[in-house]
Amino acid sequence: MALHTDTEIYKSTYDLSKLVTLLVANMPRNFKADFGAELRRRCMALVMRTYEANTSVDKAAVLQRMRMEIETVNLSLRLAVDLRLISVNQYSRAIAITDSIGKQATGWQKYSERAHAAGPSRQSGQSALESGRAAGPQAHRKAQQGYRQTHLQ
Incomplete structure (x- = not known):
């Protein structure tokens, strides 16, 4: 089993957390404390979910939750651009990362489900x-x- 920090999905979730932290820093004060803090927490939860999936026996369930959390982050980012808290360019960079994370999580989930169905190797x-x-x-x-x-x- 690879270290979770060596996986592409970990790097993508970390990059998303870093980008969102920078975006929240430039939000107006009245949105930064509530909306921005929650968005940062959700992105950090994605990073931790990568670790959890890598160490869990039931990876498919963890990855399913991760995919749901990605949709929550996508919705929050869309709201942020609609409220003009972030620019369309910033939104497109963040969405490109969340799309990548979603594709990786889906692939990992499908692989885990197939491996689980095949049974133990020993x-x-x-x-x-x-x-x-x-x-x-x-x-x-x-x-x-x-x-x-x-x-x-």
């Missing part, structure tokens, strides 16, 4: 540590002999 869900592989070849052979005795009789 027999009976053994981990490398349980099979002895993490301890070396002798421990692995001993663990495999124990497995054969208990499961193949």
Whole structure:
């Protein structure tokens, strides 16, 4: 499993958070405290959702929630441009990033669902540590002999 910080989706969510933080800094004071702070929180939640999906067993459910949160961010950005809190150019840059995040999350979700449907790659869900592989070849052979005795009789 790759580190979540090495994935393209993490980089995109981080870039979105950075862009939104800069956009909120230039909003009028009466919108900055409520509207802007909530928008920043939602973007940071997307960054954290990437970590959660990378470490979760049920990635598909986490990614589904992430896709819903992306739509909330999209709606907030659209409202910001309609209220003239951000420019159309700034909006287009932010939406390009959210589109990229959405496509990546959708692809990752579909992959996770297919992998989950295919089942575990190891027999009976053994981990490398349980099979002895993490301890070396002798421990692995001993663990495999124990497995054969208990499961193949």
